[in-house]
Amino acid sequence: MTDQTVRPPVRHFINLDQIPTETLQSILTNARELKAQKFSPPQLFAGLSLAMIFDKKSTRTRLSFEIAMKQLGGHTIVMTKDEMQLGGAESIEDTAKVLSRFVDGVMIRLSNHETVEELASYADIPVINALTDASHPCQIMADLLTIEEKLGDIKGRKIAWFGDYNNVAKTFAQAAPKFGFDLTVAVPPPLTPDKKNVATTITLTDDPIAAAKDADVIVTDTWVSMGQEGKQIDAFIPYRVTPDLMAKAKPHAIFMHCMPIHRGEEVTDDVLASPASVIYDEAENRLHAQKAILAWCFEHSGVNVQHK
Secondary structure, three states, rough: OOOOOOOOOOOEEEOOOOHHHHHHOHHHHHHHHHOOOOOOOOOOOOOOEEEEEOOOOOHHHHHHHHHHHHHOEEEEEEEEHHOOOOOOOOOOHHHHHHHHHHOOEEEOOOHHEEEHHHHHHHHOOEEEEOOEEEEOHHHHHHHHHHHHHHHHHHHOOOEEOOOOHHHHHHHHHHHHHHOEEEEEEEOOOOHOOHHHHOEEEEEEEEEEEHHOOOOOOOOOOOOOOOOOOOOOOHHHHOEEEEEHHOOOOOOOOOEEEEOOOOEEEOOHHHOOOOOOHHHHHHHHHHHHHHHHHHHHHHHHHHOOOOOO
């Protein structure tokens, strides 16, 4: 007899703009609940396995996903791109279909965004984008969790971004209309993105002082990402986050950075040491946000996700 059971659609986590706002808000609510259970984590993922695929070095991404799975009762297997056939002798389709027979989900941190999307298109299990050159959705979920912990409801807040319009900035731009915050992006003129490629709700400027004015959150990132060694940084110097720049923001403003930090380049040591800096809370929240992302992705695998 043929099995006529209709399987629910696979839940991938690739780009924030592809996921309903209500779902993202529910994931954040669950992240708060799971964080409250930090020292007595429910065994939601008992018997489940996650493949973790990397093409570059990783500290926070590897730690947070591996600990998230293991604290909630699951298992992980870590592979680098060089240790497997992904994009090599084997097609992406075949890799996706084989992974689907061995593990319950895939977390992938890969520069090429199109490869991640192609892998997801062939996979019968959830694929989570842990970082590509185009977007970094898990980081922004952790950032939103951190902002609301420190400042309350994010709706109506002003977030000011400084530096390169990179994957993190682009994902903040995806999140802004969904969560109702104002995003101002201050980028050096040679690197200002074409306005037709940026949401109309985003404010673009080359004036860092104007961007910082009355901001609730000041956020930046490294000017030189992995693989960009030798990149010229002179154009970025006016966008360095200093105490003077922080003083333009609101008195309660917080400073965020997803790390790793090049101290003295994109941000000064005195800002990092100030009460405004929440970088380590932000780093920890990767763990709790990703537990909730995994739980949402795995929910069709029989995981019982508790919501109040």
